[in-house]
Amino acid sequence: NAGVTQTPKFQVLKTGQSMTLQCAQDMNHNSMYWYRQDPGMGLRLIYYSASEGTTDKGEVPNGYNVSRLNKREFSLRLESAAPSQTSVYFCASYSGGERDYGYTFGSGTRLTVV
Amino acid sequence: AQSVAQPEDQVNVAEGNPLTVKCTYSVSGNPYLFWYVQYPNRGLQFLLKYITGDNLVKGSYGFEAEFNKSQTSFHLKKPSALVSDSALYFCAVRPSGGGADGLTFGKGTHLIIQP
Numbered sequence: 001n002a003g004v005t006q007t008p009k010f011q012v013l014k015t016g017q018s019m020t021l022q023c024a025q026d027m028n029h030n031s032m033y034w035y036r037q038d039p040g041m042g043l044r045l046i047y048y049s050a051s052e053g054t055t056d057k058g059e060v061p062n063g064y065n066v067s068r069l070n071k072r073e074f075s076l077r078l079e080s081a082a083p084s085q086t087s088v089y090f091c092a093s094y095s096g097g098e099r100d101y102g103y104t105f106g107s108g109t110r111l112t113v114v
Numbered sequence: 115a116q117s118v119a120q121p122e123d124q125v126n127v128a129e130g131n132p133l134t135v136k137c138t139y140s141v142s143g144n145p146y147l148f149w150y151v152q153y154p155n156r157g158l159q160f161l162l163k164y165i166t167g168d169n170l171v172k173g174s175y176g177f178e179a180e181f182n183k184s185q186t187s188f189h190l191k192k193p194s195a196l197v198s199d200s201a202l203y204f205c206a207v208r209p210s211g212g213g214a215d216g217l218t219f220g221k222g223t224h225l226i227i228q229p
Binding site: 004031033040041042043045048090092094101102103104105106107108 | 123148150155156157158159160163204206216217219220221222
């Protein structure tokens with residue numbers, strides 16, 4: 001099925017370890033986003049990529065880096081994981097335009113940092 | 115910058131009763147408005163949107179939402195609640211003129227339908 005694919009679905013890291021969360025979309029969308037979801041905080045934007053070759057910081061970028069590898073793929077990297085980064089991470093893609101259907105979300109990555 | 119407020123953390127409704135989940139927004143210019151639903155351990159799913167036209171928009175699973183420009187509101191409604199409607203609901207907005215950082219989301223409202 002067309003959509004947004006995130007890997008892995010679950011991950012446990014030790015403090016200080018690094019990892020990359022992968023995201024790929026097959027809908028030819030220009031824009032892609034990384035959010036984190038924490039109880040009572042809603043969705044907070046970490047980084048986004050408005051188009052291939054561009055990335056920008058969102059609301060909570062500290063401790064993260066991103067790569068827009070091509071139009072399909074947008075990865076999120078934690079260089080040195082901290083317990084405060086325990087969260088559920090969602091990737092989304094967006095076409096916009098006149099017939100705006102909003103975002104398409106991946107199923108999420110549940111990350112625990114111990 | 116745009117913002118969304120969902121004033122209720124939780125809404126409790128008896129099965130079969132009508133439900134309303136409230137959303138107000140702030141945006142420059144005309145808004146594009148969205149509702150999403152999230153079931154436990156799942157991603158967010160699109161429910162409905164308002165872009166232009168009729169103020170009452172219909173979406174998936176029997177939900178509808180009413181756009182009220184004067185009150186800057188976009189409340190989600192359903193005439194008769196089902197237990198399966200229990201989930202977390204998010205309202206989102208962006209200006210019609212676009213914006214590279216996409217949608218702004220509210221903090222979400224837990225909807226609990228009691229049998």
